[in-house]
Amino acid sequence: MAANTTTEWIDPITCPFCGDELASPGAGFVDHIHENADCEDGFDHWRENIAGDLAGEWSG
Numbered sequence: 001m002a003a004n005t006t007t008e009w010i011d012p013i014t015c016p017f018c019g020d021e022l023a024s025p026g027a028g029f030v031d032h033i034h035e036n037a038d039c040e041d042g043f044d045h046w047r048e049n050i051a052g053d054l055a056g057e058w059s060g
């Protein structure tokens, strides 16, 4: 079993929104989106989509 949980991150050390390389996976990405409003906006939408999908599946 893969340890994949909620994301389908293709490359965790690259920002999926602007393609920039991150200092580190995870924490580096959090720092990155705090410094890049466009990426933070994209991340918010991405997260809402994930939440919406889960809510849709779980509510029925």
Ligand SMILES: [Zn+2]
Residues within 6 Å of the ligand: 015, 016, 017, 018, 019, 020, 032, 036, 039
């Ligand atoms: Zn970015």
